Amino acid sequence: MGKYKKLSHVIYKCEYHIVWVPKYRLRILKGAIRDLVEADIKMLCEWKSCEVQELNVQEDHIHLLVSVPPKVSISKLMGTLKGKIAIKLFKSYPKLKKKPYWGNHFWARGYFVSTVGLDEDMIKKYVKYQEKEERRVEDQQQSFDF
The missing domain is CATH 3.30.70.1290 (Transposase IS200-like)
Structure with a gap:
Protein backbone atom coordinates (compact mmCIF):
# COMPACT_ATOMS: atom_id res chain seq x y z
CA MET A 1 0.00 0.00 0.00
CA VAL A 116 -2.86 7.20 -14.77
CA GLY A 117 -4.58 4.12 -13.42
CA LEU A 118 -3.76 0.62 -12.35
CA ASP A 119 -3.22 -2.13 -14.86
CA GLU A 120 -6.56 -3.33 -16.28
CA ASP A 121 -5.66 -7.01 -15.87
CA MET A 122 -4.79 -6.39 -12.23
CA ILE A 123 -8.19 -4.79 -11.66
CA LYS A 124 -9.98 -7.69 -13.39
CA LYS A 125 -8.12 -10.19 -11.18
CA TYR A 126 -8.92 -8.13 -8.09
CA VAL A 127 -12.62 -7.97 -8.97
CA LYS A 128 -12.71 -11.71 -9.72
CA TYR A 129 -10.93 -12.51 -6.45
CA GLN A 130 -13.23 -10.22 -4.46
CA GLU A 131 -16.31 -11.98 -5.87
CA LYS A 132 -14.95 -15.41 -4.88
CA GLU A 133 -13.94 -14.12 -1.45
CA GLU A 134 -17.38 -12.58 -0.83
CA ARG A 135 -19.09 -15.85 -1.81
CA ARG A 136 -16.80 -17.81 0.54
CA VAL A 137 -17.61 -15.44 3.42
CA GLU A 138 -21.36 -15.64 2.66
CA ASP A 139 -21.24 -19.44 2.59
CA GLN A 140 -19.39 -19.46 5.88
CA GLN A 141 -21.97 -17.14 7.48
CA GLN A 142 -24.88 -19.23 6.19
CA SER A 143 -23.42 -22.37 7.73
CA PHE A 144 -23.61 -20.64 11.13
CA ASP A 145 -27.22 -19.56 10.65
CA PHE A 146 -29.77 -21.86 12.22
Missing part, protein backbone atom coordinates in the same frame (compact mmCIF):
# COMPACT_ATOMS: atom_id res chain seq x y z
CA GLY A 2 3.05 2.25 -0.33
CA LYS A 3 1.72 3.89 -3.51
CA TYR A 4 -1.41 5.12 -1.77
CA LYS A 5 -1.69 8.41 0.12
CA LYS A 6 -3.86 9.23 3.13
CA LEU A 7 -5.86 12.20 4.31
CA SER A 8 -8.02 12.26 7.41
CA HIS A 9 -10.98 10.45 5.80
CA VAL A 10 -9.67 9.00 2.56
CA ILE A 11 -7.00 6.77 1.10
CA TYR A 12 -6.30 7.64 -2.52
CA LYS A 13 -4.16 7.22 -5.60
CA CYS A 14 -5.17 9.94 -8.06
CA GLU A 15 -2.47 10.47 -10.66
CA TYR A 16 -2.83 12.55 -13.81
CA HIS A 17 -0.76 13.17 -16.92
CA ILE A 18 -1.31 16.79 -17.99
CA VAL A 19 0.02 18.56 -21.09
CA TRP A 20 -0.38 22.23 -22.01
CA VAL A 21 1.20 24.68 -24.44
CA PRO A 22 2.03 28.39 -24.75
CA LYS A 23 -0.22 30.43 -27.01
CA TYR A 24 0.42 29.66 -30.71
CA ARG A 25 2.71 26.87 -29.45
CA LEU A 26 5.62 29.28 -29.59
CA ARG A 27 8.99 27.80 -28.68
CA ILE A 28 9.49 30.20 -25.79
CA LEU A 29 9.95 27.90 -22.78
CA LYS A 30 13.75 27.94 -22.73
CA GLY A 31 16.52 29.44 -20.61
CA ALA A 32 15.41 31.59 -17.68
CA ILE A 33 11.72 31.36 -18.68
CA ARG A 34 11.95 27.55 -18.58
CA ASP A 35 13.60 27.65 -15.14
CA LEU A 36 10.96 30.03 -13.78
CA VAL A 37 8.09 27.91 -15.14
CA GLU A 38 9.59 24.69 -13.76
CA ALA A 39 10.21 26.16 -10.30
CA ASP A 40 6.73 27.72 -10.15
CA ILE A 41 4.97 24.50 -11.19
CA LYS A 42 6.70 22.65 -8.36
CA MET A 43 5.98 25.43 -5.85
CA LEU A 44 2.30 25.81 -6.83
CA CYS A 45 1.70 22.05 -6.81
CA GLU A 46 3.18 21.82 -3.34
CA TRP A 47 0.98 24.75 -2.26
CA LYS A 48 -2.08 22.81 -3.53
CA SER A 49 -0.92 19.62 -1.70
CA CYS A 50 -0.12 17.92 -4.99
CA GLU A 51 3.00 15.83 -5.57
CA VAL A 52 4.94 16.31 -8.81
CA GLN A 53 6.17 12.88 -9.89
CA GLU A 54 7.59 13.87 -13.26
CA LEU A 55 7.94 17.24 -14.95
CA ASN A 56 9.27 17.93 -18.43
CA VAL A 57 9.28 21.53 -19.67
CA GLN A 58 10.05 21.53 -23.39
CA GLU A 59 10.37 24.60 -25.60
CA ASP A 60 6.76 24.48 -26.83
CA HIS A 61 4.87 22.37 -24.27
CA ILE A 62 4.86 20.97 -20.74
CA HIS A 63 4.30 17.40 -19.52
CA LEU A 64 3.34 17.00 -15.88
CA LEU A 65 2.73 13.74 -14.04
CA VAL A 66 1.16 14.70 -10.73
CA SER A 67 -0.58 13.05 -7.79
CA VAL A 68 -3.59 15.14 -6.80
CA PRO A 69 -5.66 14.71 -3.62
CA PRO A 70 -9.40 14.13 -4.19
CA LYS A 71 -10.28 17.52 -2.66
CA VAL A 72 -8.45 19.36 -5.50
CA SER A 73 -10.14 19.48 -8.91
CA ILE A 74 -7.95 19.27 -11.99
CA SER A 75 -9.60 22.32 -13.56
CA LYS A 76 -8.84 24.44 -10.48
CA LEU A 77 -5.28 23.15 -10.34
CA MET A 78 -4.75 24.02 -14.00
CA GLY A 79 -6.38 27.43 -13.56
CA THR A 80 -3.98 28.14 -10.72
CA LEU A 81 -0.91 26.88 -12.59
CA LYS A 82 -1.63 28.66 -15.86
CA GLY A 83 -2.90 31.86 -14.24
CA LYS A 84 -0.23 32.39 -11.58
CA ILE A 85 2.64 31.47 -13.90
CA ALA A 86 1.38 33.77 -16.68
CA ILE A 87 1.08 36.70 -14.26
CA LYS A 88 4.59 36.09 -12.93
CA LEU A 89 6.04 35.75 -16.44
CA PHE A 90 4.49 39.01 -17.60
CA LYS A 91 5.77 40.81 -14.47
CA SER A 92 9.26 39.30 -14.76
CA TYR A 93 9.53 39.76 -18.53
CA PRO A 94 7.46 42.82 -19.54
CA LYS A 95 8.64 42.48 -23.16
CA LEU A 96 6.49 39.36 -23.47
CA LYS A 97 3.36 41.44 -22.99
CA LYS A 98 4.38 44.04 -25.57
CA LYS A 99 4.40 41.61 -28.46
CA PRO A 100 1.12 42.11 -30.32
CA TYR A 101 0.25 38.42 -30.40
CA TRP A 102 0.43 37.80 -26.64
CA GLY A 103 -2.02 40.27 -25.15
CA ASN A 104 -2.74 39.15 -21.58
CA HIS A 105 -2.68 35.46 -22.46
CA PHE A 106 0.53 33.45 -22.24
CA TRP A 107 -1.00 29.97 -22.48
CA ALA A 108 -3.22 28.48 -25.17
CA ARG A 109 -6.77 27.73 -24.12
CA GLY A 110 -7.33 24.29 -22.68
CA TYR A 111 -5.05 21.41 -21.80
CA PHE A 112 -4.82 17.62 -22.14
CA VAL A 113 -5.39 15.42 -19.08
CA SER A 114 -5.43 11.66 -18.68
CA THR A 115 -5.71 9.52 -15.57
Whole structure:
Protein backbone atom coordinates (compact mmCIF):
# COMPACT_ATOMS: atom_id res chain seq x y z
CA MET A 1 0.00 0.00 0.00
CA GLY A 2 3.05 2.25 -0.33
CA LYS A 3 1.72 3.89 -3.51
CA TYR A 4 -1.41 5.12 -1.77
CA LYS A 5 -1.69 8.41 0.12
CA LYS A 6 -3.86 9.23 3.13
CA LEU A 7 -5.86 12.20 4.31
CA SER A 8 -8.02 12.26 7.41
CA HIS A 9 -10.98 10.45 5.80
CA VAL A 10 -9.67 9.00 2.56
CA ILE A 11 -7.00 6.77 1.10
CA TYR A 12 -6.30 7.64 -2.52
CA LYS A 13 -4.16 7.22 -5.60
CA CYS A 14 -5.17 9.94 -8.06
CA GLU A 15 -2.47 10.47 -10.66
CA TYR A 16 -2.83 12.55 -13.81
CA HIS A 17 -0.76 13.17 -16.92
CA ILE A 18 -1.31 16.79 -17.99
CA VAL A 19 0.02 18.56 -21.09
CA TRP A 20 -0.38 22.23 -22.01
CA VAL A 21 1.20 24.68 -24.44
CA PRO A 22 2.03 28.39 -24.75
CA LYS A 23 -0.22 30.43 -27.01
CA TYR A 24 0.42 29.66 -30.71
CA ARG A 25 2.71 26.87 -29.45
CA LEU A 26 5.62 29.28 -29.59
CA ARG A 27 8.99 27.80 -28.68
CA ILE A 28 9.49 30.20 -25.79
CA LEU A 29 9.95 27.90 -22.78
CA LYS A 30 13.75 27.94 -22.73
CA GLY A 31 16.52 29.44 -20.61
CA ALA A 32 15.41 31.59 -17.68
CA ILE A 33 11.72 31.36 -18.68
CA ARG A 34 11.95 27.55 -18.58
CA ASP A 35 13.60 27.65 -15.14
CA LEU A 36 10.96 30.03 -13.78
CA VAL A 37 8.09 27.91 -15.14
CA GLU A 38 9.59 24.69 -13.76
CA ALA A 39 10.21 26.16 -10.30
CA ASP A 40 6.73 27.72 -10.15
CA ILE A 41 4.97 24.50 -11.19
CA LYS A 42 6.70 22.65 -8.36
CA MET A 43 5.98 25.43 -5.85
CA LEU A 44 2.30 25.81 -6.83
CA CYS A 45 1.70 22.05 -6.81
CA GLU A 46 3.18 21.82 -3.34
CA TRP A 47 0.98 24.75 -2.26
CA LYS A 48 -2.08 22.81 -3.53
CA SER A 49 -0.92 19.62 -1.70
CA CYS A 50 -0.12 17.92 -4.99
CA GLU A 51 3.00 15.83 -5.57
CA VAL A 52 4.94 16.31 -8.81
CA GLN A 53 6.17 12.88 -9.89
CA GLU A 54 7.59 13.87 -13.26
CA LEU A 55 7.94 17.24 -14.95
CA ASN A 56 9.27 17.93 -18.43
CA VAL A 57 9.28 21.53 -19.67
CA GLN A 58 10.05 21.53 -23.39
CA GLU A 59 10.37 24.60 -25.60
CA ASP A 60 6.76 24.48 -26.83
CA HIS A 61 4.87 22.37 -24.27
CA ILE A 62 4.86 20.97 -20.74
CA HIS A 63 4.30 17.40 -19.52
CA LEU A 64 3.34 17.00 -15.88
CA LEU A 65 2.73 13.74 -14.04
CA VAL A 66 1.16 14.70 -10.73
CA SER A 67 -0.58 13.05 -7.79
CA VAL A 68 -3.59 15.14 -6.80
CA PRO A 69 -5.66 14.71 -3.62
CA PRO A 70 -9.40 14.13 -4.19
CA LYS A 71 -10.28 17.52 -2.66
CA VAL A 72 -8.45 19.36 -5.50
CA SER A 73 -10.14 19.48 -8.91
CA ILE A 74 -7.95 19.27 -11.99
CA SER A 75 -9.60 22.32 -13.56
CA LYS A 76 -8.84 24.44 -10.48
CA LEU A 77 -5.28 23.15 -10.34
CA MET A 78 -4.75 24.02 -14.00
CA GLY A 79 -6.38 27.43 -13.56
CA THR A 80 -3.98 28.14 -10.72
CA LEU A 81 -0.91 26.88 -12.59
CA LYS A 82 -1.63 28.66 -15.86
CA GLY A 83 -2.90 31.86 -14.24
CA LYS A 84 -0.23 32.39 -11.58
CA ILE A 85 2.64 31.47 -13.90
CA ALA A 86 1.38 33.77 -16.68
CA ILE A 87 1.08 36.70 -14.26
CA LYS A 88 4.59 36.09 -12.93
CA LEU A 89 6.04 35.75 -16.44
CA PHE A 90 4.49 39.01 -17.60
CA LYS A 91 5.77 40.81 -14.47
CA SER A 92 9.26 39.30 -14.76
CA TYR A 93 9.53 39.76 -18.53
CA PRO A 94 7.46 42.82 -19.54
CA LYS A 95 8.64 42.48 -23.16
CA LEU A 96 6.49 39.36 -23.47
CA LYS A 97 3.36 41.44 -22.99
CA LYS A 98 4.38 44.04 -25.57
CA LYS A 99 4.40 41.61 -28.46
CA PRO A 100 1.12 42.11 -30.32
CA TYR A 101 0.25 38.42 -30.40
CA TRP A 102 0.43 37.80 -26.64
CA GLY A 103 -2.02 40.27 -25.15
CA ASN A 104 -2.74 39.15 -21.58
CA HIS A 105 -2.68 35.46 -22.46
CA PHE A 106 0.53 33.45 -22.24
CA TRP A 107 -1.00 29.97 -22.48
CA ALA A 108 -3.22 28.48 -25.17
CA ARG A 109 -6.77 27.73 -24.12
CA GLY A 110 -7.33 24.29 -22.68
CA TYR A 111 -5.05 21.41 -21.80
CA PHE A 112 -4.82 17.62 -22.14
CA VAL A 113 -5.39 15.42 -19.08
CA SER A 114 -5.43 11.66 -18.68
CA THR A 115 -5.71 9.52 -15.57
CA VAL A 116 -2.86 7.20 -14.77
CA GLY A 117 -4.58 4.12 -13.42
CA LEU A 118 -3.76 0.62 -12.35
CA ASP A 119 -3.22 -2.13 -14.86
CA GLU A 120 -6.56 -3.33 -16.28
CA ASP A 121 -5.66 -7.01 -15.87
CA MET A 122 -4.79 -6.39 -12.23
CA ILE A 123 -8.19 -4.79 -11.66
CA LYS A 124 -9.98 -7.69 -13.39
CA LYS A 125 -8.12 -10.19 -11.18
CA TYR A 126 -8.92 -8.13 -8.09
CA VAL A 127 -12.62 -7.97 -8.97
CA LYS A 128 -12.71 -11.71 -9.72
CA TYR A 129 -10.93 -12.51 -6.45
CA GLN A 130 -13.23 -10.22 -4.46
CA GLU A 131 -16.31 -11.98 -5.87
CA LYS A 132 -14.95 -15.41 -4.88
CA GLU A 133 -13.94 -14.12 -1.45
CA GLU A 134 -17.38 -12.58 -0.83
CA ARG A 135 -19.09 -15.85 -1.81
CA ARG A 136 -16.80 -17.81 0.54
CA VAL A 137 -17.61 -15.44 3.42
CA GLU A 138 -21.36 -15.64 2.66
CA ASP A 139 -21.24 -19.44 2.59
CA GLN A 140 -19.39 -19.46 5.88
CA GLN A 141 -21.97 -17.14 7.48
CA GLN A 142 -24.88 -19.23 6.19
CA SER A 143 -23.42 -22.37 7.73
CA PHE A 144 -23.61 -20.64 11.13
CA ASP A 145 -27.22 -19.56 10.65
CA PHE A 146 -29.77 -21.86 12.22
